Amino acid sequence: MEYKRIAHRGFSSQAPENTRAAFALAVEGNFYGVECDIWKCRDGVYVVSHDEHLKRMCGVDKKIPAMTWPEVSRPPIVGGKKKNEHPPQHIIRFTDYLAVMSRSDTIHPVVELKMRYTAEELREIVALVRRYGLFERTYFISMYREVLIMLKEQLGFPTERLQYVYGVYAPDKWIPVNMELEQWLIQNRINLDTRYTLLSEGNVIRLHREGLQVNVWTVNKRDKVREMVEKCKVDMVTTEYYYE
Secondary structure, three states, X not given: OOOEEEEOOOOOOOOOOOOHHHHHHHXXXXXXXXXXXXXXXXXXXXXXXXXXXXXXXXXXXXXHHHOOHXXXXXXXXXXXXXXXXXOOOEOOEHHHHHHHHOOOOOOEEEEEEOOOOOHHHHXXXXXXXXXXXXHHHOEEEEOOHHHHHHHHHXXXXXXXXXXXXXXXXXXXXXXXXXXXXXXXXXXXXXXXXXXXXXXXXXXXXXXXXXXXXXXXXXXXXXXXHHHHHHHOOOOEEEEOOOOO
């Protein structure tokens, strides 16, 4: 099966998600891209975590935006897969993730913007990506349409590397990709990154006809990967596993 594999929160079937270990394993593998999620701490440091709080991964019931970087970095990771097979892991900074990505000449960072960032914050984030020489390879994805529009219109970020994340929260997580969404994507030249259960072959055909790409998440079974690639003809598959 030929498709672009995106490592979901790093190679998260082999190490705890969004950790240095998971990102390093993904870079060493044959992935096209490595996805991460970023939040901003109270002291302005951008850190990598899927959740807004530390409860699931660190056992600490506090929210990242209300904490400083030293407070976020202190507790060890206690959740995730195969955590006992790696040295102790901690929440890392966005710059730590970028440093791991910069070890490769081919990997594509896929950065999910988890907050409603301002234009100035987006400029800071893009500047960090440039600092590590990754601007030409980085994708930004977000469930916030206004964030993607700011990247496009105020920062001039290439739309071919912008993806709208669909199907995260109710009610969208139960509603298939529809014509309204397709038209918004086409109008704004922004690509789709959707929960795979909400996608149809017709959606892909229409978006491909307009020159847009489709990424699906999170597909962890081989037969579903094959269905998405061979039947729906998606361009990217975000997964925690590596399937040939």
